[in-house]
Amino acid sequence: MADPPSLDPSPNRPRTPAAVSWRPRAPVAQGSAPVAGGWVWVIAVLAGLLGFWVVQQWRLQTLLQQTAAAQEARMLAQLVQSSLARDAVLAARLSTLRQDAANTPSVPLAGLRQRLRAAQGQAGLGSVTGVGVTVVLHDAAGPAFPGEPAELQLVHDQYVLHIVGLLSAAGAQAVSIAGQRYVSTTAIYCAGPTISVNGVTSGSPFVVQAVGRPTALLAALASDPDVQGWSQLVSIQFHATAVVRVAALATVPDLPWLTPTGHRG
Amino acid sequence: MIWIVLVGLALGMLVGLAFPVVLPGAFAHYLSIALLAALDSVFGGVRGSLENRFDATMFITGLVSNAILAAGLTYVGDKLGVPLYYAALFALGFRIFQNLGAIRHLLQDRWRARRAARERPAPRD
Numbered sequence: 544m545a546d547p548p549s550l551d552p553s554p555n556r557p558r559t560p561a562a563v564s565w566r567p568r569a570p571v572a573q574g575s576a577p578v579a580g581g582w583v584w585v586i587a588v589l590a591g592l593l594g595f596w597v598v599q600q601w602r603l604q605t606l607l608q609q610t611a612a613a614q615e616a617r618m619l620a621q622l623v624q625s626s627l628a629r630d631a632v633l634a635a636r637l638s639t640l641r642q643d644a645a646n647t648p649s650v651p652l653a654g655l656r657q658r659l660r661a662a663q664g665q666a667g668l669g670s671v672t673g674v675g676v677t678v679v680l681h682d683a684a685g686p687a688f689p690g691e692p693a694e695l696q697l698v699h700d701q702y703v704l705h706i707v708g709l710l711s712a713a714g715a716q717a718v719s720i721a722g723q724r725y726v727s728t729t730a731i732y733c734a735g736p737t738i739s740v741n742g743v744t745s746g747s748p749f750v751v752q753a754v755g756r757p758t759a760l761l762a763a764l765a766s767d768p769d770v771q772g773w774s775q776l777v778s779i780q781f782h783a784t785a786v787v788r789v790a791a792l793a794t795v796p797d798l799p800w801l802t803p804t805g806h807r808g
Numbered sequence: 809m810i811w812i813v814l815v816g817l818a819l820g821m822l823v824g825l826a827f828p829v830v831l832p833g834a835f836a837h838y839l840s841i842a843l844l845a846a847l848d849s850v851f852g853g854v855r856g857s858l859e860n861r862f863d864a865t866m867f868i869t870g871l872v873s874n875a876i877l878a879a880g881l882t883y884v885g886d887k888l889g890v891p892l893y894y895a896a897l898f899a900l901g902f903r904i905f906q907n908l909g910a911i912r913h914l915l916q917d918r919w920r921a922r923r924a925a926r927e928r929p930a931p932r933d
């Protein structure tokens with residue numbers, strides 16, 4: 544059996560495979576082999592070099608670790624310095640802004656708030672309360688005429704759309720359909736036997752409420768030939784209401800294509 | 809002999825402590841593995857000495873050549889992108905621990921043999 548390959552061909556390690564283990568095959572000698580006198584000094588010098596080397600390596604590793612710590616400390620110091628500089632810049636900017644604010648003449652806010660409230664009401668972001676009208680559209684309750692199609696007995700989205708348009712044209716400030724606020728982005732369409740408004744479906748009867756001058760609104764409804772015709776098929780009733788409260792939009796539509804300033808992006 | 813070696817080692821350590829310059833950091837990687845190879849040879853020498861197989865010539869040449877080879881292989885491995893450092897580290901570390909175990913057992917056997925000889929009754933003339 545050949546010796547296992549080894550980096551060190553030194554005889555200081557056992558040469559037989561059995562002696563590779565910790566226990567030598569040969570009897571334990573009582574003492575070391577004699578070393579020639581000249582070699583003792585060579586080994587002593589080598590030991591000295593080894594000691595020098597060990598200490599140097601120790602010092603080198605300590606130095607490297609200290610260097611790493613010093614680098615980290617320098618980096619942290621730079622971070623602190625940059626933070627302080629940024630703080631100073633921001634403080635200067637704050638001071639400038641405060642001076643500008645102090646020098647700016649005061650703006651009458653009451654008028655702006657009033658205009659904002661009005662704009663919010665028109666945009667559907669705030670509720671509107673006042674006198675108005677209530678329109679109730681109901682599917683036909685009576686028997687159909689002979690040969691009358693079944694869809695003519697239902698209230699359709701175009702009836703609601705037309706009435707909302709009439710009310711808006713007659714000066715309604717705010718309109719709601721089945722509790723849903725009507726705004727510029729509102730969609731009204733049939734969804735089977737129901738009608739969907741702002742994504743919320745509801746069934747007959749459909750209650751349309753509008754805040755505005757009742758006489759004008761009622762006159763617009765009563766004089767419209769379409770409303771008169773549809774009233775023969777389904778039930779369309781309207782009357783003035785003393786207090787109509789049109790709620791704000793339940794959820795504000797997400798319009799990412801609008802920039803914060805209100806212009807289209 | 810052991811005293812001469814120990815004195816040499818102590819002197820070397822003192823000189824290393826007092827030396828005004830530290831070895832360059834770029835060599836730390838290679839010097840550490842060379843030092844490990846040298847320590848491996850030292851422990852091998854101690855074991856050979858206990859087994860009465862110590863050969864000064866082979867010890868010295870083995871120590872020097874092993875240290876140079878270990879550092880050189882690590883350098884070549886770095887240049888080739890092969891981490892031979894870890895291979896040498898594993899091999900040398902394994903051998904050091906193997907030698908240490910053998911040294912411990914040899915010393916233990918020797919101590920037991922001496923105790924048995926002490927307890928044995930002296931032969932009558």
